[in-house]
Amino acid sequence: MKDFSSSDLKAILHSKRANIFYLEYCRVMQKDGRVLYLSEANKENLYYNIPIANTTVILLGNGTSITQAAMRMLSQAGVLVGFCGGGGTPLYMANDVEHKIEWFSPQSEYRPTEYFHSWMQFWFDDAKRLAAAKCFQQARIEYLTMVWNKDSDLKADGFVVQDSAVQEALARFHERTNAATKSSDLLLTEAQLTKVLYKFAANNTKLEGFKRNHEGSTNQVTDKANDFLNHGNYLAYGLAACTLWVLGIPHGFAVMHGKTRRGALVFDVADLIKDALVLPWAFICAKENATEQEFRQQILQAFTDHKALDFMFEQVKAIAVKGASL
Structure with a gap:
């Protein structure tokens, strides 16, 4: 060769x-x-x-x-x-990330260091790290709003930002995010919003009795929704890990999921797109009794259509460049 x-x-x-x-x-x-x-x-x-x-x-x-x-x-x-x-x-x-969410990264020590240096300018400051986390949280809602307003297929299945329950949840999310004084406040606010979105999605797709279970559901009707959520989330983690590797930012320098949690920055970055894309398509494909392969093809196409990887790069680079000015 x-x-x-x-x-x-x-x-x-x-x-x-x-x-x-x-x-x-x-x-x-x-x-x-x-x-x-x-x-x-x-x-x-x-x-x-x-x-x-x-x-x-x-x-x-x-x-x-x-x-x-x-x-x-x-x-x-x-x-x-x-x-x-x-x-x-x-x-x-694989290596470098938490026990079940790990990747073999290409071994190159010649990647640019500018984004890592910029990241380090704010990361050791608690207040600036919190400000960066808030930027991530606001960006994920902006992306959700953009995708749901643009995607005609999602609209056809009732995923519209204008729904009163969604609007109320987003308003509460913005209020609590702005008022947060520590990362645990942001995590709680995120969990509350996601719970509302799960309920909204289950009602839209008529998946009665849905309960989020990362290990699988005891209800056969909602098994597929849980499985598809897990599957789509792991694909999002792959894009996030790729983004961070290319930019040269180690996975451990998280801004929201915890300073000591291995690989937590992967979760921070993946969260930018999960609510907008993975969540609705998991429920829609479960309603349509799609196979894993059909769901995977659908979610990967959605990532491409809505430039999910581009968005991850843009947001991580923007926060790194802000650096000490956060």
Whole structure:
């Protein structure tokens, strides 16, 4: 195989990359200078190309293996890799983030340091770190408002910001966020808003008896909604981890989820898009009895349509650049 520089694969910025792959029951390998995955069907070997220069994350599910040569090419292309269970959750092994939400980051120590330096200018100051957290919280609502006002498919299923219950919840959210004096206040306010949005989504999609359960539901009707929420959230974590790796900001320097929680900044960044995209589509796909693959295709398309990765990059860079002025 002919060696190449990682710069050869950076014509597409990470923020503009379109692909996240979830693979299962296959072997990922390098062949003729490309990364492929091999699957078997009707006693025939089938090879499929992975466009690594346009890929942010690869999740390897049940029954997968990967060669060293493939990992080397993925690393050179700046693709994050995670090993996970069926359906994309949970993540079993990688490095740098919390026990079930971890990623193998491409090993490059030559990334720009400007955003990390800017982040450090405010991170050790409690008041400035709180101000950064408030910026994240306001941005997630701005994104939700923009997406729900723009997306005709979501509107067709009743996901409109103008609903009185949503408006009341958002007004309360803004009031409590502005008044917060510590990160725990923000986490409580976030939890209260999400609870309202879950109820709103369950009513819209007629999923009676929904109760959020991260380990799965005891009600068969709402099992899929919980599973899809978990699945979509993990995909959002992948985009967040990619954003932070590219910008050179370590995952442990969170602004809201806790200074000592490993990988908490990934959760902060993923929260920017979860309410706007993952939450409504999890309920809609559950109502339509979609398969995991259909849900995954839908949520990845929504990420692309609404430039979720772009938005993550913009917000993290904006907060880093503000730095000491927060």
